[in-house]
Amino acid sequence: MLLINCPYCGERPELEFVHGGQAHIARPGNPAECSDQQWADYLYRRDNIKGVHAERWRHTHGCGRFFNALRDTTSDLFLATYKVGERPPAQSQQKRATA
Amino acid sequence: MQRFSGLSLIRRGLTGQRGWQPQWRQAEPKAAYDAIIVGGGGHGLGAAFYLAKEHGLTRVAVVEKGWIGGGNTGRNTTIIRSNYLFDESAALYDHSVQLWETLSQVLNYNVMFSQRGVMMLAHTVHDVQVSQRHVHANRANGVDNEWLTPEEARAICPLLQTDDIRYPVLGAAFQRRGGTARHDAVAWGFARAADALGVDIIENCEVLGIRRDSHGAACGIETTRGFIGAPKIGVSAAGHSSVIMKMAGVELPIESYPLQALVSEPVKPIFPCVVMSNTIHAYISQSDKGEMVIGAGTDAYTSYTQRGGLHISRHALEAICELFPMFRRLRMLRNWGGIVDVTPDRSPIIAKTPVPGLYVNCGWGTGGFKATPGAAHLLAWTIAHDAPHPINAPFTIERFRDGNLIDEAAAAAVAH
Numbered sequence: 001m002l003l004i005n006c007p008y009c010g011e012r013p014e015l016e017f018v019h020g021g022q023a024h025i026a027r028p029g030n031p032a033e034c035s036d037q038q039w040a041d042y043l044y045r046r047d048n049i050k051g052v053h054a055e056r057w058r059h060t061h062g063c064g065r066f067f068n069a070l071r072d073t074t075s076d077l078f079l080a081t082y083k084v085g086e087r088p089p090a091q092s093q094q095k096r097a098t099a
Numbered sequence: 100m101q102r103f104s105g106l107s108l109i110r111r112g113l114t115g116q117r118g119w120q121p122q123w124r125q126a127e128p129k130a131a132y133d134a135i136i137v138g139g140g141g142h143g144l145g146a147a148f149y150l151a152k153e154h155g156l157t158r159v160a161v162v163e164k165g166w167i168g169g170g171n172t173g174r175n176t177t178i179i180r181s182n183y184l185f186d187e188s189a190a191l192y193d194h195s196v197q198l199w200e201t202l203s204q205v206l207n208y209n210v211m212f213s214q215r216g217v218m219m220l221a222h223t224v225h226d227v228q229v230s231q232r233h234v235h236a237n238r239a240n241g242v243d244n245e246w247l248t249p250e251e252a253r254a255i256c257p258l259l260q261t262d263d264i265r266y267p268v269l270g271a272a273f274q275r276r277g278g279t280a281r282h283d284a285v286a287w288g289f290a291r292a293a294d295a296l297g298v299d300i301i302e303n304c305e306v307l308g309i310r311r312d313s314h315g316a317a318c319g320i321e322t323t324r325g326f327i328g329a330p331k332i333g334v335s336a337a338g339h340s341s342v343i344m345k346m347a348g349v350e351l352p353i354e355s356y357p358l359q360a361l362v363s364e365p366v367k368p369i370f371p372c373v374v375m376s377n378t379i380h381a382y383i384s385q386s387d388k389g390e391m392v393i394g395a396g397t398d399a400y401t402s403y404t405q406r407g408g409l410h411i412s413r414h415a416l417e418a419i420c421e422l423f424p425m426f427r428r429l430r431m432l433r434n435w436g437g438i439v440d441v442t443p444d445r446s447p448i449i450a451k452t453p454v455p456g457l458y459v460n461c462g463w464g465t466g467g468f469k470a471t472p473g474a475a476h477l478l479a480w481t482i483a484h485d486a487p488h489p490i491n492a493p494f495t496i497e498r499f500r501d502g503n504l505i506d507e508a509a510a511a512a513v514a515h
Contacts, residue, residue, distance in 0.1 A: 001409060014399075014410075015410060019399045019400040019401075021354075036500050036501065040352075040500040041350075044443045046353070046354050048341035048342075048351070048353055048355055050339070050341075050342050050403045053401065055400070071400075073355075073401060073403050073404070074403050
């Protein structure tokens with residue numbers, strides 16, 4: 001069970017959260033102008049990173065709000081969480097080691 | 100290759116089991132091959148075997164980062180079935196079941212394929228309707244499947260609790276040709292048979308890059324043991340498919356999740372078939388060693404950690420204890436996770452890629468073991484002919500662009 005730091009509520013157990021997939025995927029502004037490949041990429045293609053991954057979480061059984069997180073998918077260690085609309089924080093080596 | 104027979108077993112047994120030879124060579128990588136398979140699981144080893152046996156390509160190498168069969172081939176719950184809903188899937192998975200039926204003889208290696216039957220429970224009116232639709236669709240496609248009343252299900256599996264539980268069992272679909280096999284034996288059997296045909300199996304050899312020539316075609320792989328050249332490269336890397344394919348610039352519609360399983364202490368033979376429940380989400384069978392083998396659902400978030408959350412396996416155990424109350428006192432011995440490559444439609448990809456000479460077999464998600472011989476056979480065909488076999492022709496990467504999804508999400512063993 002992971003401890004996840006909701007930017008609004010603080011640290012809570014993983015059971016309160018729902019994983020929302022890869023973060024920072026913008027829906028194309030005008031889908032009618034997209035090629036089939038661009039639309040398929042938006043719907044289906046995912047980075048599936050082995051390493052530090054930016055992803056969405058929702059604190060479903062808490063404040064109910066979406067936020068973003070940086071998590072290392074080789075260790076499940078959360079490096080940072082941040083609010084929707086914010087840019088992902090830069091990861092220094094030191095922060096990675098102590099997070 | 101030293102052939103196995105009843106006579107050879109008796110003879111070695113009487114002479115202290117001396118004189119057995121290693122079952123495959125420890126091969127050193129050569130400078131070049133006709134084809135390279137990346138990934139030494141059952142799918143990859145099988146593809147090398149079929150390339151050598153059916154297509155005459157004997158200068159073939161299988162490169163494996165760890166040891167063969169140490170990934171998902173050794174981490175699954177060994178269930179084999181072909182009761183999938185759509186025509187394309189039924190053809191694909193039944194192709195595999197048909198190969199399973201003769202695999203021990205073909206490989207001269209006992210893979211312990213046991214057609215003990217796979218029972219999929221229905222707990223709600225909706226379950227009943229969906230299951231019966233599956234039964235009819237399967238039968239129309241020539242795949243055996245039958246509908247059981249709760250009494251008939253209990254007659255086959257007496258331990259099953261159908262009443263006085265939160266979600267009573269209203270019936271079940273039963274595929275008698277389904278069953279289990281010994282997972283390690285599948286990897287070892289394919290490795291031994293491929294090696295006998297001249298295939299080099301190169302363990303502890305991690306792929307670091309895929310080299311492409313001036314025309315963009317794949318021409319070899321960079322590994323921790325140096326460059327290995329080949330005009331044809333087949334990737335069969337399960338949970339790491341995205342990582343490997345990115346080395347050639349191919350992006351996949353795949354996400355990797357941990358999938359957990361557990362085994363109990365061994366007990367006497369008590370469990371005659373495989374039982375799965377989609378609705379309350381667990382599956383169970385008994386290994387020939389006597390352990391109860393239990394599968395959970397995928398974890399909630401993508402990861403490469405080969406473990407997973409304790410609450411996920413606890414959820415599966417709660418469902419098992421509800422269906423089989425006598426297992427409440429059973430102790431669990433081991434719990435592990437494998438990394439499964441999940442596609443948006445829960446159907447696999449066995450296809451050519453935008454890079455000439457590069458082929459991929461991936462996206463098997465939570466159900467790759469059952470497909471081992473079929474996927475291997477079709478990947479080998481696709482590599483040898485530079486074109487898909489009619490059975491795997493629909494399972495392309497481009498289906499996601501063109502909208503031709505084969506949406507088996509509803510037909511899979513467990514709710515996703």
